Amino acid sequence: MNFTIQNVLIPVTDSYTTTNIQVVNGKIAAIATNLDVIGQAIDGTNKLLLPGFFNAHTHSSEMWLRGMVSMYPLELWLAELYDFAPLDVEKVYLSALGTAAETLLSGGTSVVDHLVLIPGQELETIATAVRAYKEVGIRAFIAPLIQDESLIAGMPSGGSQPRQESYFRSTGETLAIIEEAVQQFHCPEGGVNILVAPTGIQLCTDALFTGCIELSNRYNLCRHSHLLETKAQEKLAQEKYGCTAVAHLEEIGYLSDRTSLAHCVWLTDNDINILARTKSTVVHNPLSNLRLGSGIAPVLKYLQAGVNVTFGCDGASSNDSQDLLEAIKIGSILHNITDFDYQNWITPRKAIEMAALGGATGLNIANQLGSLEVGKAADLVMYDLTNLSLLPRTDPIGLLVLGRTTNAVHSAWVKGREIVSNGQLTTLNVDELKQELFQRSQWENKGQSPNAKKIEPHYRKVMDLSN
Numbered sequence: 492m493n494f495t496i497q498n499v500l501i502p503v504t505d506s507y508t509t510t511n512i513q514v515v516n517g518k519i520a521a522i523a524t525n526l527d528v529i530g531q532a533i534d535g536t537n538k539l540l541l542p543g544f545f546n547a548h549t550h551s552s553e554m555w556l557r558g559m560v561s562m563y564p565l566e567l568w569l570a571e572l573y574d575f576a577p578l579d580v581e582k583v584y585l586s587a588l589g590t591a592a593e594t595l596l597s598g599g600t601s602v603v604d605h606l607v608l609i610p611g612q613e614l615e616t617i618a619t620a621v622r623a624y625k626e627v628g629i630r631a632f633i634a635p636l637i638q639d640e641s642l643i644a645g646m647p648s649g650g651s652q653p654r655q656e657s658y659f660r661s662t663g664e665t666l667a668i669i670e671e672a673v674q675q676f677h678c679p680e681g682g683v684n685i686l687v688a689p690t691g692i693q694l695c696t697d698a699l700f701t702g703c704i705e706l707s708n709r710y711n712l713c714r715h716s717h718l719l720e721t722k723a724q725e726k727l728a729q730e731k732y733g734c735t736a737v738a739h740l741e742e743i744g745y746l747s748d749r750t751s752l753a754h755c756v757w758l759t760d761n762d763i764n765i766l767a768r769t770k771s772t773v774v775h776n777p778l779s780n781l782r783l784g785s786g787i788a789p790v791l792k793y794l795q796a797g798v799n800v801t802f803g804c805d806g807a808s809s810n811d812s813q814d815l816l817e818a819i820k821i822g823s824i825l826h827n828i829t830d831f832d833y834q835n836w837i838t839p840r841k842a843i844e845m846a847a848l849g850g851a852t853g854l855n856i857a858n859q860l861g862s863l864e865v866g867k868a869a870d871l872v873m874y875d876l877t878n879l880s881l882l883p884r885t886d887p888i889g890l891l892v893l894g895r896t897t898n899a900v901h902s903a904w905v906k907g908r909e910i911v912s913n914g915q916l917t918t919l920n921v922d923e924l925k926q927e928l929f930q931r932s933q934w935e936n937k938g939q940s941p942n943a944k945k946i947e948p949h950y951r952k953v954m955d956l957s958n
Contacts, residue, residue, distance in 0.1 A: 545850020
């Protein structure tokens with residue numbers, strides 16, 4: 492659809508301007524005052540237009556455990572997740588719909604879903620998420636979460652003899668599933684991208700990483716992974732490689748300008764230099780890092796070193812939300828306590844640049860998305876500046892980032908297609924989705940996880956915690 496947004500506020504260098512924007516065939520065709528109307532005329536009066544943000548790391552199916560998983564560090568939290576995670580394709584579908592809806596209504600037009608796969612139904616799981624995201628119309632980057640080592644391998648041994656448990660699926664079988672998923676579903680022109688996405692060094696062999704590199708090179712795919720989310724993972728990397736995880740990933744060739752890495756909390760200064768040199772992207776997930784006690788990623792150091800950084804919500808049982816504006820706010824102001832030099836702090840304008848252009852850069856599509864420029868795809872979000880949470884009138888972007896913005900997204904477009912209109916999704920009946928989510932769940936509080944109980948003594952020992 493072609494349309495012209497009239498009299499809308501957009502940011503320019505250090506200020507704002509009121510202008511018109513023409514969208515033709517899904518791309519921004521012109522930005523200027525007094526443009527002729529092409530297609531539908533859309534009133535932008537008292538509204539702010541920004542490029543769509545990226546929810547650059549999440550796990551959609553965790554929605555079914557939001558608010559319920561214990562207050563644990565990641566390693567024990569994962570054990571509980573393994574015990575209680577729902578293994579139901581219909582729930583995968585509904586939670587992908589919910590993730591897309593919450594992302595769109597908080598400023599995001601793209602989502603990177605590090606998708607948990609149902610054992611034995613891996614391709615069906617991916618197909619289900621693809622179907623959900625295509626129905627909603629959000630731009631989807633589906634990164635099937637894969638590993639080839641068992642949960643216990645993700646813990647440092649602490650000098651004791653490591654327990655060996657074989658994983659139920661071989662490395663070769665896992666890589667074959669991903670290749671088949673690429674052949675069936677990878678369609679960037681249609682808004683669906685498949686990424687190679689080993690979960691991280693803690694649960695993946697080098698064979699899995701190198702197999703993913705080969706697939707990435709053969710099919711021109713982006714790469715995704717968790718990296719050094721916890722102190723335990725830092726210890727584990729030293730045990731496995733005798734060097735940092737970042738140094739090892741560089742050695743085997745996983746890092747590149749197509750690689751995005753979630754968390755990156757426990758990195759050395761040399762690690763930071765490696766990320767800058769390889770043009771890898773850090774996806775900052777501040778809320779899950781706080782929720783799981785993982786630590787505060789040194790994001791200001793990353794930015795000063797020239798590392799590209801963007802934001803993610805992470806999964807909805809480690810956050811426990813998909814409110815992208817909330818993640819951007821916390822991910823910005825959290826770092827004011829890590830550096831007393833206020834000139835290094837993240838300003839609201841820098842934050843939205845990280846959320847939009849930073850996300851596009853991490854997926855190697857900054858030439859197509861992430862800023863309001865002629866020729867770029869019309870992935871756009873328009874905010875209602877008369878919304879109570881954005882009043883009284885001061886700095887619109889400051890209000891958006893630093894406030895507690897609620898229900899302020901007026902319209903959103905992906906590839907020029909209107910997905911949100913007047914604050915309502917046009918492609919999804921949210922009331923019906925809410926009813927489905929309600930009917931398929933119940934008020935409950937799970938008991939203690941058997942897996943967490945089993946590994947907790949070892950975790951406390953290797954992390955030097957008293958019993």
